[in-house]
Amino acid sequence: MTLRQVLNAAAAQFAEHEDLRxxxxxxxxxxxxxxxxxxxVTxxxxPDREITLEQQALYQSLVHRRLQLVPIQYITGQQEFYGLLLRVTPAVLIPRPETEHLVEAVLHLLSSESSSELLSIVDVGTGSGAIAIALAVHLPHSEITAIDLSPEALALASANAHEHHVSGRIHFLHSDLLRALSGQEQTFDAIVSNPPYIPESDRSTLHPQVRDHEPSTALFAGEGGLAIYRRLIPQALKALKPNGLLALEIGHGQQDDLAVLxxxxxxxxxxxxxQHIPRVVLARRPTGET
Known part of the structure; x- marks a missing residue:
């Protein structure tokens, strides 16, 4: 078979699947x-180049996985984020374009802060390391602590950091939110996080490739989707320096709740x-709080 033939055959298979059409x-x-x-380009x-039976079999095996709604990124093992190509596995949430708004907002605020000292940043729930690595690449005067509860995620994030030559400025830490940093009060210039924020009640509404394949612990946060925010915000208040930055990705319809928190x-x-949906919340630690 030729490249054109196998490509058209696979596209036809996908077109017959309601979720892949x-x-x-x-x-x-x-x-x-x-x-x-x-x-x-090739x-x-x-398009009429012939491929071997072995190549056909390999391709069809990938097509079969996709027909089972395995995300493309888990099949290919990679995803681009903020111009960086990252490895991804089913152990981590697939980085999304929406999270680039979080990185952009943090870079905008921190790039203008001149200091002779390194900026000290925490990325909570680092997953693939997308946020931490993007910040490290674009903020050369920073050092970052990347936290995750999953050892598999930390190993993957560390590998990604090494590939992008920023592993020397990122410290990977196994922790439940900021618990492992509980003794380091008023230490950090910024705390950044894309935490789980989908309400458990919304599970059935998610696309099957998200609901059935991406890690639930990186998606869902209790009935209202606010469970992690309720724990993280008080911890961040203690860990940030006066006027330190807290930057969080949020879900649809959570603006009012976050304003209260x-x-x-x-x-x-x-x-x-x-889409003009509030996606990021930014806040500064009061200078007089303890």
Whole structure:
């Protein structure tokens, strides 16, 4: 069979699947490029190139996994985030474009803060290391503590940091939120997190490829989706330096609840995503709190 034939056959299989119909052509192409290690230029310049039976079998095995709604990123083992190519596995949440708004907001605020000392930042729930690595790459005057409860996630994040040459400025720490840092009060310039925030009651509404394949601990946070915020915000109040920055990704409809949880913090502000939905909340630790 030729490249064109196997590509069209896979796209047709995906088009018959209700949950894959909208991305059938894209998925077929991405998996073929990955399976055969081809460039798009090669694929479209030589569509009639024949492939071996072994290559066909490999490609079909990937197509079969996708038909089971395994996310493309877990099949290919990679995802781009903020211009960085990261390894991903089912042990971590797949980095999403929405989280780039969080990174952008933090960079905007911290890049303008001149200091002779390194900025000390904590990334809570680092997962693949996406946030920590993006910040380390773009803030060369920073040192970052990347925290996760999952040893598998920490190992993957560490590998990603090494690949992007920032492992020397990121310390990986196994901890439940900031518990392992409980004795380090007023230490950090910024605490950043994309925590679980989906209400448990919304589980059935999620796309099956998210609900059934991505780690539940990185998605769900109690009935209202606020369980992690309720624990993390008081911990952050103690760990941040006076006027230190707290930056959190939030879910749809959580703006009012977060505003209440951040009562007493200074400069509370919300940043919208491209759909004009509040996606990030920023707040400064009051200078007089202890």
């Amino acid at each position: 909208a991305t059938s052509n894209r998925d077929a192409e991405l998996l073929l490029l990955h399976a055969l290690q081809l460039s798009r 694929l479209f310049a030589h 951040l009562t007493g913090w200074h400069g509370v502000a919300f940043v919208d995503d491209l």
